[in-house]
Amino acid sequence: xxxxxxxxxxxxxxxxxxxxxxxxxxxxxxxxxxxxxxxxxxxxxxxxxxxxxxxxxxxxxxxxxxxxxxxxxxxxxxxxxxxxxxxxxxxxxxxxxxxxxxxxxxxxxxxxxxxxxxxxxxxxxxxxxxxxxxxxxxxxxxxxxxxxxxxxxxxxxxxxxxxxxxxxxxxxxxxxxxxxxxxxxxxxxxxxxxxxxxxxxxxxxxxxxxxxxxxxxxxxxxxxxxxxxxxxxxxxxxxxxxxxxxxxxxxxxxxxxxxxxxxxxxxxxxxxxxxxxxxxxxxxxxxxxxxxxxxxxxxxxxxxxxxxxxxxxxxxxxxxxxxxxxxxxxxxxxxxxxxxxxxxxxxxxxxxxxxxxxxxxxxxxxxxxxxxxxxxxxxxxxxxxxxxxxxx
Numbered sequence: 001x002x003x004x005x006x007x008x009x010x011x012x013x014x015x016x017x018x019x020x021x022x023x024x025x026x027x028x029x030x031x032x033x034x035x036x037x038x039x040x041x042x043x044x045x046x047x048x049x050x051x052x053x054x055x056x057x058x059x060x061x062x063x064x065x066x067x068x069x070x071x072x073x074x075x076x077x078x079x080x081x082x083x084x085x086x087x088x089x090x091x092x093x094x095x096x097x098x099x100x101x102x103x104x105x106x107x108x109x110x111x112x113x114x115x116x117x118x119x120x121x122x123x124x125x126x127x128x129x130x131x132x133x134x135x136x137x138x139x140x141x142x143x144x145x146x147x148x149x150x151x152x153x154x155x156x157x158x159x160x161x162x163x164x165x166x167x168x169x170x171x172x173x174x175x176x177x178x179x180x181x182x183x184x185x186x187x188x189x190x191x192x193x194x195x196x197x198x199x200x201x202x203x204x205x206x207x208x209x210x211x212x213x214x215x216x217x218x219x220x221x222x223x224x225x226x227x228x229x230x231x232x233x234x235x236x237x238x239x240x241x242x243x244x245x246x247x248x249x250x251x252x253x254x255x256x257x258x259x260x261x262x263x264x265x266x267x268x269x270x271x272x273x274x275x276x277x278x279x280x281x282x283x284x285x286x287x288x289x290x291x292x293x294x295x296x297x298x299x300x301x302x303x304x305x306x307x308x309x310x311x312x313x314x315x316x317x318x319x320x321x322x323x324x325x326x327x328x329x330x331x332x333x334x335x336x337x338x339x340x341x342x343x344x345x346x347x348x349x350x351x352x353x354x355x356x357x358x359x360x361x362x363x364x365x366x367x368x369x370x371x372x373x374x375x376x377x378x379x380x381x382x383x384x385x386x387x388x389x390x391x392x
Contacts (some may be wrong), residue, residue, distance in 0.1 A: 030364025143192025250301025
């Protein structure tokens with residue numbers, strides 16, 4: 001083979017590897033599924049690919065300054081997942097780095113130019129090795145301790161540098177690669193983010209508008225509600241009294257509240273992706289006043305609360321009654337017999353969230369996590385049905 005022909009073959013192979021899929025159509029409601037699984041229940045053949053725009057495989061971590069899987073089996077699973085894309089060419093498969101329990105390496109890595117350079121190089125190597133479409137940085141959280149993580153005031157500027165250096169590096173592979181980051185759903189976290197600068201370097205912020213209530217809260221409330229709740233809406237409840245006692249003027253939390261906050265900061269609506277949680281949060285020792293909502297509790301309930309189990313075994317069964325809060329635009333369950341209160345998303349609430357995304361011109365809806373959904377007529381089905389209704 002002539003030298004010119006060899007060079008042509010090499011060039012074509014590089015181009016094919018670097019940007020082998022057409023530019024994605026990112027108009028309308030993006031539906032992004034975080035996907036966290038174990039080998040024993042990993043079934044990539046059965047996932048609802050046609051109803052999703054992105055799958056964000058979770059998690060890699062910062063290990064020895066590089067992006068790596070904490071377990072080798074995760075790499076094998078990702079490769080099997082990526083193979084499914086041949087039948088779904090519009091699907092984007094990404095990887096999340098970090099998570100609540102996996103963010104301990106970020107602050108030290110991002111502290112120096114050399115540390116960030118090493119990490120970015122490992123990300124580019126990872127993207128090429130697994131042939132993925134993008135990266136989601138789930139640093140929980142810059143400038144805050146999170147799960148007893150190292151943190152520093154310098155995280156604020158270093159997070160900006162990290163995200164912009166990642167985007168620059170990823171563009172050398174393909175400028176269609178997606179870079180997003182997962183943010184908290186409450187305002188204080190953004191005190192440690194240079195929001196305007198970061199958003200110039202990324203495609204989306206995936207707002208975790210869930211975990212809005214903590215297991216350690218002494219009162220019950222919604223943990224993934226869409227609707228804006230004002231203090232006057234809960235006036236006279238034990239929850240309101242505790243919030244006043246704590247002196248946190250940012251509560252009660254809601255998806256609408258954090259979106260309004262970000263829009264007021266000047267964010268492009270199309271870059272904001274809101275969140276749903278496919279698992280509930282629950283407390284025990286809850287009195288029956290107001291069907292358990294905004295009441296004191298005696299600690300976190302330890303039962304399993306994935307959506308599939310909630311619907312099949314608990315919702316309107318065995319003494320648990322489903323209620324709807326029209327202000328929060330969210331459902332909840334309460335058992336007077338067991339004194340247990342459960343806050344969660346259901347098909348009605350995720351359809352309202354999807355409608356909200358379409359009407360506000362937001363980027364999309366994401367959720368944690370795909371494996372908790374019901375196998376038939378579940379939450380993904382409800383999101384997809386609402387998305388189709390808005391012709392996206």
